[in-house]
Amino acid sequence: MSIKIHTLAGYIHEYEKSVLQPEQFWSRIAETFHWRQLWQEVVRWNFDEPSVEWFVGGKLNITENILERHLYTLGDRPAIIWEPNDPAETALTITYRELYHRVNEFANAMKAQGIGKGDRVIIYMPMTPEAAIAMLACARIGAIHSVVFAGFSATALADRINDCQARLVLTADENYRGAKVIPVKAVVDEALTKCTSVEKVIVLQRTGGPVNMQDNRDIWWHDAIAGQPDTCEAEEMDAEDMLFILYTSGSTGKPKGVVHTCGGYMVYTQFSFENVFQYRQGDVYWCTADVGWITGHSYIVYGPLLAGATTLMFEGVPTWPDAGRFWDIVDKHRVNQFYTAPTAIRALQAFGRQPLEGKDLSSLKVLGTVGEPINEEAWHWYHDHVGKGRCPIVDTWWQTETGGIMISPIAGITPTKPAYATLPLPGIQPVILDNDGHELKGNSVEGNLCIKFPWPSMLRTTYGDHERCRQTYFSQFPGYYFTGDGVKRDEDGYYRILGRVDDVINVSGHRMGTAEVENAINEHPRVVESAVVGYPHEIKGQGIYAYVIADTTGRTEENLEEEIRATVANIIGPIAKPDKIQIVPGLPKTRSGKIMRRILRKIAEGITDDFGDISTLLDPEVVEKIIAGKK
Numbered sequence: 001m002s003i004k005i006h007t008l009a010g011y012i013h014e015y016e017k018s019v020l021q022p023e024q025f026w027s028r029i030a031e032t033f034h035w036r037q038l039w040q041e042v043v044r045w046n047f048d049e050p051s052v053e054w055f056v057g058g059k060l061n062i063t064e065n066i067l068e069r070h071l072y073t074l075g076d077r078p079a080i081i082w083e084p085n086d087p088a089e090t091a092l093t094i095t096y097r098e099l100y101h102r103v104n105e106f107a108n109a110m111k112a113q114g115i116g117k118g119d120r121v122i123i124y125m126p127m128t129p130e131a132a133i134a135m136l137a138c139a140r141i142g143a144i145h146s147v148v149f150a151g152f153s154a155t156a157l158a159d160r161i162n163d164c165q166a167r168l169v170l171t172a173d174e175n176y177r178g179a180k181v182i183p184v185k186a187v188v189d190e191a192l193t194k195c196t197s198v199e200k201v202i203v204l205q206r207t208g209g210p211v212n213m214q215d216n217r218d219i220w221w222h223d224a225i226a227g228q229p230d231t232c233e234a235e236e237m238d239a240e241d242m243l244f245i246l247y248t249s250g251s252t253g254k255p256k257g258v259v260h261t262c263g264g265y266m267v268y269t270q271f272s273f274e275n276v277f278q279y280r281q282g283d284v285y286w287c288t289a290d291v292g293w294i295t296g297h298s299y300i301v302y303g304p305l306l307a308g309a310t311t312l313m314f315e316g317v318p319t320w321p322d323a324g325r326f327w328d329i330v331d332k333h334r335v336n337q338f339y340t341a342p343t344a345i346r347a348l349q350a351f352g353r354q355p356l357e358g359k360d361l362s363s364l365k366v367l368g369t370v371g372e373p374i375n376e377e378a379w380h381w382y383h384d385h386v387g388k389g390r391c392p393i394v395d396t397w398w399q400t401e402t403g404g405i406m407i408s409p410i411a412g413i414t415p416t417k418p419a420y421a422t423l424p425l426p427g428i429q430p431v432i433l434d435n436d437g438h439e440l441k442g443n444s445v446e447g448n449l450c451i452k453f454p455w456p457s458m459l460r461t462t463y464g465d466h467e468r469c470r471q472t473y474f475s476q477f478p479g480y481y482f483t484g485d486g487v488k489r490d491e492d493g494y495y496r497i498l499g500r501v502d503d504v505i506n507v508s509g510h511r512m513g514t515a516e517v518e519n520a521i522n523e524h525p526r527v528v529e530s531a532v533v534g535y536p537h538e539i540k541g542q543g544i545y546a547y548v549i550a551d552t553t554g555r556t557e558e559n560l561e562e563e564i565r566a567t568v569a570n571i572i573g574p575i576a577k578p579d580k581i582q583i584v585p586g587l588p589k590t591r592s593g594k595i596m597r598r599i600l601r602k603i604a605e606g607i608t609d610d611f612g613d614i615s616t617l618l619d620p621e622v623v624e625k626i627i628a629g630k631k
């Protein structure tokens, strides 16, 4: 265990220490891990190049901190509980001892294919335990994994493979996703027609469906591990050696490969996991993310497993076979901590309370959200109907680039406030800058969210293009890490994320967060979800265009639009009233639930084509429907 905060006074005390004496603070935590060699310097940094190193000179292997460290104390405890897509299929439990052997066996299998330290390995797999085993096996031998969400298209996959020049791809025959079967191996085959770096593909047999296996390139997972020993000496890694690359979209088209390194990422993910969720030995923790996103990396795999926790992995989707699936799983596995996205909460909220009926959710102790601002209505629904008013909600703000949770309540210890991420974790020094780069001190201020001191799990570079890293995160406000988010610090000092500042709308000189307007619109009881963008407006500079999913039964759209305007005027002020409201059947979302605003901005501007790559959308057809419905 690293350090655990148990009281509000403890939080305040640790926070102060972390700011006044960051080196002592972090070395005390890092000392609880297993290092082959201790560091000579805790942190060495400047935000100009930028150059950030943590635990300089330290040697370790992160998997020794997951596997060997827990083998004798927790060997028979479940490390992973796997719930398959189909509830009729048997769930699986993998103990820490079994995980140790399976990771080592697969590590040997990759070595037998000539993969070693520094090689890049793409993981394009379903949410099965093998995905986690693959990540850990890479870390075991010092290979750098890059997990690509298995819903990405062949083109998106090929771009990522080419950017990092991967030598090996790990995939499956097909993936189950609700009622659908997705031919992922066929996607890999197509992607590889555009890639030359890949030498081998290892294919997990998940569905048994037909696949084309290419001679001398493709190997079945079960053949690759056959006869491999189940122990494997861990590669000694420098604290600053790369652990993984994870591609993420920015405001420009091409995704960038965010780079995380071994030592700092290890220390921070365990520390933040244990504290935010207040995990206790024996608890069952479930994060519903996909391993293809940073949340899956830090809070399904690394953080929980470093902490010796039991982490639940779910292969399926929240609405199949029906909208009660999440609650069935909580009931079945007696889940104690449940971590999901606001978009999932809102989607389930739309089904009403019936799917919750008859489900025993009494095991739940902590609820979490991540990925986007949560509107107050969804927060209350989650709190009242899922948590039955008993469970604190940790609204966790962070990013792919931050590696771990940055601003969040500590469950049951620090206060919560609907729609607020509240307070920074110890070691995190957020500041709010105005557009000229001046720090706004004190409370009741709003501006650009920046971080002024490094933390162990921050990104080190963007793969193959350090200048892009500098430009994107360190140039707009010299000397700070710029998050790209707008934030408000309220009268009590609590932080509320207002959404990306690239989405801020300036109406008649008044800046408004799109998320803020959406929150207000969503307060209307008939509104399920909304997305707001700016569009050029002759008089105001920018106008507000709102795309709204709403229940219009029993009234005209015009009536509803007027009510929504009144609601917004009521909650924010007349200035925030949408100029245009379009009732839409759905919103263009990526499979991770993010709304693709650039598409909505274009439609709002009157553009009806040239949307770029929309293959990553959950439902690309929704774009046509919105265009057709535009007045």
Ligand code: WTA
Binding pocket: 248, 293, 294, 295, 369, 370, 371, 372, 373, 374, 395, 396, 397, 398, 399, 400, 401, 421, 483, 484, 485, 497, 499, 500
């Ligand atoms: C947004 C996900 C409000 C934010 C871990 C951030 C949030 C971006 C929250 C990063 C939250 C994440 N409240 N907004 N609790 N968490 N965001 O890289 O805009 O997929 O910059 O990382 O999501 O998204 P990413």
